Structure formats: structure tokens, C-alpha cells
Amino acid sequence: MPMKIGEKPFFGRVDDALQDHFMRNAMASAQDRFRNKKLDATERDEQVGDWEEWRSAGEEIRRHTLENLDFYLDQLSENFSKRGGHVFFAKTVEEANRYIQKVAKEKDAKYVTKSKSMVTEEIGLNEALEEVGCHVYETDLAEYILQIDNKDRPSHIVVPSLHKNKEQIRDTFQAKAGYTGTEEPHELTAFARSQLREVFLKADIGITGCNFAIAESGTISLATNEGNANMVTTYPDTQITVMGMERLVPTWEELDVLINLLSRSAVGQKITTYVTNLTPGVEEDCVDAPKEFHLVILDAGRSNALGTEFQSALHCIRCAACVNVCPVYRHIGGHAYGSIYQGPIGAVLSPILGGYEEYGELPFASSLCAACTEACPVKIPIHELLIKHREKYVNHQENVKTSEKLAMKAFGVGTSTPFLFQIAVKGAPMFMKPLIKDGSISNGPGPMKPWTAIREFPAPGKDNFRSWFKEHQKGRQ
């Protein structure tokens, strides 16, 4: 699947990530920065009032929309079409790509510009367009950096090139694009800007993702900061927007709430520099709008979650607030997740979209600290969804080691039989005695082994608490 990143198995990817000290420092300092910026724009912002009320409103809007998804998709499609737009419902990644390839061929398109979009990463659209002879240009600065760096993949859904520093970017620009300047950010940006300017002017098709589609008017809304999306959507005669089928709101009123939640949670901005709203069907003398507007609405596994305990995962508005507070992401970064959707929500979404065979480890790559759930602006119970994934995963016999199953069975029996539990409690000191040296266990056998690989295991206490308690109570009478 195109959403997959890397070929190595999960622990191989984790090992690679842990060796990358630059990346890890970058993640940690980015998280610390994001945390403060977000707090300033949410809980600490007086204009906001009660942030919890905003979150509840966001949750309510997303729940209502997903519960009535067929109705609103129908409304969106009707309103978009009524104004002359073309709507295509793609059941699969392949269907989406084939449709877009067909449009590109019909238009005899040579040059395609794109604004930042995770859903087009998910379907591998760039490769699909290259197959039919198009030159595809990423115009979001971070995506541009990744694209010219041998098509590196995003490590963060909002800041795709978070794993690169300015020196690395300078080197890439010099090696791949004839750059001769320094690592100064404004110089690097000015260079990318001048490179992209030419591309904007010659593009035949502009492609965007979609932050939200507004059902009542058939409008696409994009929240961006660089202005590139406006260039992508004004110059070419043909525009194609790809949206995940869950990314819509009923009316402009709900858009207002969600744009606030998104901007503030994602990047700590009160509002993004641009909120661009595009509806097909412009007046005849309008020169800066596309003549043809296609909307590709993508399922690609999303309906697997509809009507299940995972439906709330589709409430996600891709703000990455959960990624920005996750202590696991902090250390392993984005690529180790092996999916373009990383961090806690990635560990929930990736198995829904791509299956357990590919992404079965991800739900276990969490200490269930619930920082994600606390951060989510639409109150998705992310850590609970991770537990639900674990339940489904271990229910498939072939997924789990027999020893683990037996241990859990023994756990069930031991905890439901106080008599056996007491035997275990009383037997622990004797059983572990041979292993104890200087008050703890340094090299435990069997299930203790992974623990003692990095830590000491405590020696069981010598007393029996219940006997002590009995004596203690006698003494008080």
C-alpha cells in the first residue's frame, strides 16, 4: 500500500529511529515548542473562553456528521455537481488513481502542481500520475523538500519534514536543485519560492487535499499557511480535490468551529494564514478559477470503521495534537510507525485502513498514558481505541504467542481464585529467592527477561501483608 513507509519490520524501524539522534532531538524540541504554542492558543487564550466547551462542540459535530454520513455525502455531491463540478466516489485507492489518471490523460496534462495533502500520500498519487507521463510538483515547502530529497516520506501529518534540519535541507537543495546559498531559512525558502513560481505558471492541473467539505454549499475548505494552495487552485484550468470520505461538515457554522479547533490544536494559531474556500461554477468572466473541478471522495478502508467500535477514529481532523504530545512518537519519530499516519491516531487509523498484518504492532506501541486522548480537540478516546485494537488483534489465534495466551489464562484463573492468588503471593519470595542478588533480580528468566534487560526487578517483600494486618488489628482491639 502506498501509505506504507519503509520495508523493515516494526522493531527494525524502531532501532533505526533510536539511532538517529538528530531526529530524536528534533522531535523532542518540536514537541516542547508545540505544547506551549497550543496552550497559548487554547486553554490560555482568553478569547477562547472554555476550551473544553469547544472540544465538546467539536466532538458533537463530528459524531453527528459521521452518524449521518450518507446524508451529508449525498448533499455535498448534489451541491457540488449542481454547480458544474464532477464528483467521483472511489471505493479503493486504485479507483481513485485510475480516475485521476483518466482526467490527466483527457487534459493531456504535462505539469501538475499539488498543495499539501496526506490523502494523496495515502493513495500514492504522485507515482500514479508519473505513470501517465505527468511531472508532479509538490508546492508545500515541506513536501517540496521531501520530494526533491529522493521522494522521502512525511514523518508528521502537519509538518511532513519535521525530521530534517536546515543544514540537511541546504545540502539537499544544493545536490538536487542547483542551490548555492546557505542554510538560512529565509534564503532556503526564497529559493524554493522562485523554483516553484515557474511551475505554478505552467501547470495544467492543480491538485489539493481537503480539510473540510461543506455539504450545504458543495464547497471545499483548505486551511494553509504558505499561500501555495491558492496558487495551485487559481492558475490551472483543471482542479482535482481528493478528500477522505469523512472529511465534511454540514454547514458553514460547523466549519467555523472546526477551523478554530484545527488551527489552534495543530499549530497554535488562532487561524491559519489562509482559509481558502472553493466552490465550482464561477461566473463566465472570472479568470482566476479553474474551468473544471473534480472532487474525488475516497473510502479506501474507511467504511471498515463505520458502525463499529472504531467509528470515532473517523472523527479525526488531522491536527496532529495527539502526535505532538505522544511520548512514544517523541522517541521514535514518524517513520518508525511505517505509515504516513503516525503517532497515536496513526496507530489507530493505519490498522483500520491497512489491516493488522501490516500494522498489527502499532496499537501496542503505546504506554496508554492517554496524553493523546487528553489532547484531541474532538475528544476521540484514542487510547481506548488502541485497547480495542489489541483485543481484536489477540483474538486472532495466529497473532499471539502461546506463552502469552497461557500467561493471561493463568492470570484470569489466579485473579478469580483468591486461594490461588494467595499461593502466588506467599510463594513469590521462595520462588524468586534463587534469582535475587543484592536485593533485586538483574537477570530474570522467561517473562521476566525483557524487564531485566534494562532494569532491576524488585525482590518480593519478605513479610506477608495479610498476616501483618491480622496481627495489627488484634493489637488495636
Added chain:
Amino acid sequence: MKVSLFVTCLNEIFYQDVAKDVVEVLERLGCEIDLPRGQTCCGQPAYNSGYRKDAITAAKQMITSFEDSEYIIAPSGSCTAMFKEYPGLFNEHKGWQERAQAVAEKTYEFTQFIVDVLGVEDVGAVYPAQATYHTSCHMLRLLKETEAPFKLLENVKGLELLPLENSYDCCGFGGTFAVKMVPISEQMVDEKVRNIEQSSADVLIAADSGCLMNIKGRMDRKGIPIDVKHIAQILNTLA
């Protein structure tokens, strides 16, 4: 006031001193304690690993053992939070769900109970030391208890509480996470330990033995001589 103590399996097996301190602190505050015999483990290891059925088995045992209690006290934010999860385990068994709900509602974490129910913030403890406090995740985010332990510690004579950098980050325990995802857990606990060292505290205090077992286990392995105490141990030190 009659209270039932849920010792928690970690305290029962490894940290009996913590359990004894809990008993003595509560008694000093006028509580009459009983120790329901049928108690075992809250079931969280199974629940968090995806073994819902086995977690339900444990939950039923605990509900049966504690449902006659007036108050249920556990010296662990995490185990208390698991009690609060019980109703969700019985969506298809209304009878059990009601019983689970009743048990969940009267369950308190140790410091929460002292501050919110008993209305006590100064237990008369004396502990001259420079300490830092680890806010365990489940206490913080599932029970949303942000104040009780701090109120109690602020009133401990001689105790100076030092700030802990990135205190909100998990220590890397996470139950079975600590043994399933060793390389990641290692980095998380190492960062926690670095921050504890940088706080220049002599003592690390927390209200959850799971986190303490993880952090102490790592500090002992690295030979870092910082003392580790459950909050009950501090609160039961009188002079």
C-alpha cells in the same frame, strides 16, 4: 469512617511497607479499615493487553469482594482508574454493569480520599528532604486528579518539592508495554530519569507503585542513588 482497602497486587507482593503505611495513615485519620479477603488484582494487565475476557474474570472477583464496602481505597491511581473502567466491561450484562457502577462510584485513590472525602490536607508528617514528584498518567488523565497529592506533600514539614521538567510525560511503564516494547520504554524511562536527576532531588515520590517499580528499576540498574518512595511512606513518617 469504615473503609475497605484494596492493597493492589504490586504492593501485596513487592511493597508491603507501602501497604502498611497506607493502613497506618488512614487509621491515624480516624478510619476503620477492613481488608476484603477475596481481593486479588484489578485486571488491568489483561485488559490493557487486549484480553478482555480475562479482565472481566478479574473484575467480577473484585466487584464481588468489594460491593459491600462503604468506601474502597487503593494506593494507586492506575488501579483506581481500572475500577472506574469496570462498568464498560459489562455492556452486555446489565446486572453486572449496575454492580460495577456501584463499586466504581465508591472507589478512591488514597490521596484523593484523604483530601476530598476526609477533608484533610495536613496529616502531620515530617520528612526533611528535597524531593520531586512524578505525576502518574492514569491518576492525572484518567482520574483527572491534579491536586490531592500536592496538597498533602506541601504540608509535610521539612519537605521541599522541586519542579520536574516535562512532568506530564509518561515514565515508560505502561504495564505490559514495559516488556513488549523494551527499546521504546527504555528511552522513555531514561528521559524521565534524566529529568529527575536534573531536578537535583534526593527523593522521588509518586502515588503509583507501577511507575516507581519502573523508574527505580532503571535507576538501580544505572547506579543512580536517588531514593524512591510511595507517597504513603512519606505521609506516614512522623518525625
